[in-house]
Amino acid sequence: MKNNASKLCAVLSAGVSAGFPALSQAAESGFIADSTATLQARNYYFSRDYSDIRGPEQSKAEEWAQGFILNFKSGYTPGSVGFGLDAIGQLGIKLDSGRGRVNTGLLPVQQDGEAADEYSRLGVALKTRLSKTELKVGELQPNLPVLVFSDIRLLPPTYQGASVVSNEIAGLTLQGGHLTSTSLRNEAGDDKMQAMLGHKPQRQASSDAFNYAGADYAFNANRTTLSAWYAQLEDLYDQRFFGLKHSEPMGDWVFGANVGYYDASEDGKHLIGAIDNQAFFSLLSAKRGGHTFFIGYQAMYGDSAFPRVFANVSPLGNEVPTYEFASADERSWQARYDYDFAALGVPGLVASTRYITGDNVDTGLGYEGKDWERDLDISYAFQSGTLKGLGVRVRNVTARSNYRTDIDENRLILSYTWTLF
Structure with missing residues (x-):
């Protein structure tokens, strides 16, 4: 598990560097000084018995998995218009599963009916800020009354698109967005x-x-x-x-x-x-x-x-x-x-x-x-x-x-x- 976590950190670091090549020029600005990064390890056991089958063919879904979620959030470059970058790296590892016990939402299900041994994803969002208004383009995790951030399994889902959040008026938060695809909680790709x-x-x-x-x-x-x-x-x-x-x-x-x-x-x-x-x-x-x-x-x-x-x-x-x-x-x-x-x-x-x-x-x-x-x-x-x-x-x-x-x-x-x- 330590090797997998190290691999995730390395991949995310590479993605951040590639996504913002002028990091060295921003070293003394808020881009670096205000940056944060966290790594969460999540061990998840899920068991669901269908005691009265009325739909699913299988009578039980039971899996155990290990997840890692690495979040990086930069500050903003100086100036009236600031630029920054957010990134998220996710890795899920199968610990226990089996044919006939899949579909818990923890792990992807392969064409052979077995759960995948592991799956991973790296997503990056570019962001810009003017006054108290922020625009993000790329990998997003919105949490809205019409699209709730549903982090209820091993790894959270993400969406790809653009969002804007404005707090120019005291007490009033305005938001808007256009999303084009999603990566589900137990999938690595976009759909x-x-x-x-x-x-x-x-x-x-x-x-x-x-x-x-x-x-x-x-x-x-x-x-x-x-x-x-x-x-x-x-x-x-x-x-x-x-x-x-x-x-x-x-x-x-x-x-x-x-x-x-x-x-x-x-x-x-x-x-x-x-x-x-x-x-x-x-x-x-x-x-x-x-x-x-x-x-x-x-x-x-x-x-x-x-x-x-x-x-x-x-x-x-x-x-x-x-x-x-x-x-x-x-x-x-x-x-x-x-x-x-x-x-x-x-x-x-x-x-x-x-x-x-x-x-x-x-x-x-x-x-x-x-x-x-x-x-x-x-x-x-x-x-x-x-x-x-x-x-x-x-x-x-x-x-x-x-x-x-x-x-x-x-x-x-x-x-x-x-x-x-």
Whole structure:
């Protein structure tokens, strides 16, 4: 593993040098002085048992893999217009897999049905800054209400294209972008983008253009944020989003609200057919000391399930990494409880449990669809000693449905991040 990590560092260093040949001239500028680099090692075990097969042919997906993620971010060259470079190198290594246990999302699946022994990728983005506006072109990792940064497996996905972020007006963040391809979480190459409706991938069509524009306005001492966004996965769907987030301290309590509304329809050539979806979600929270309580409600309207770019999660209040609760006409409720053990003198230890139940699903099979999910997450980040920086996370999931596959899931994730400079 050390040899593979060293190889990754060398490849990324070479890519950075090749992408910006004038590094020596910028040595005394902010380009070098403000640069940062981190290396994260991520060890990931994933097991998903399909206890009631309703679709997948295999009854179990189980793999174990080691990942390395190297991030480099430069500063900017001096002057009214500054230039810089960001780069990301990723390497995934198979530790355990087997025919009939693939498709966990950790490793690529080869034509022979076996998982690849390793896969890697190097991506570079050039950036320029004028005042408080930044333009990036190249390898991107956007995190937007219409395209969430879905880092939920061994390696994060990336996108290729251009983005602009502007903070010229206090409290107002404007963003826009044009993406042409993606590298999925378990793939090394670039490919066109596909859509999902609810939990179903729409593999019959793809697009090479995802366009988006949005605004977030924070005020009230940054305790309130209003959002408005538009997105288009060309010839597949377009989508609008309006959101409100608010946090209100009251004595020893802090109350929070996260409310959002999506409206989506088919786009252009209608390559995945007609789309009619309106989605509403609300997630309310109350925090006191180490305790945080949540209650959520989510509802789908229209004739279609919720659309999103494959295989991303969304910021829907009741969406979790196993079930989405976003099928056509679905209504769902969530109850969640988090506890931060720092309140008991154990910083770094956090536990979370939640239960979500959904019904009223239009299955198209002549009966009402219902589903529920129970999640338990425990994580610990070592705060001192030789293991400082090591994070351990355990997840256990039970999910049941009368119209899709039942799932029993376990994840164990170990991560360690080095700050190189």
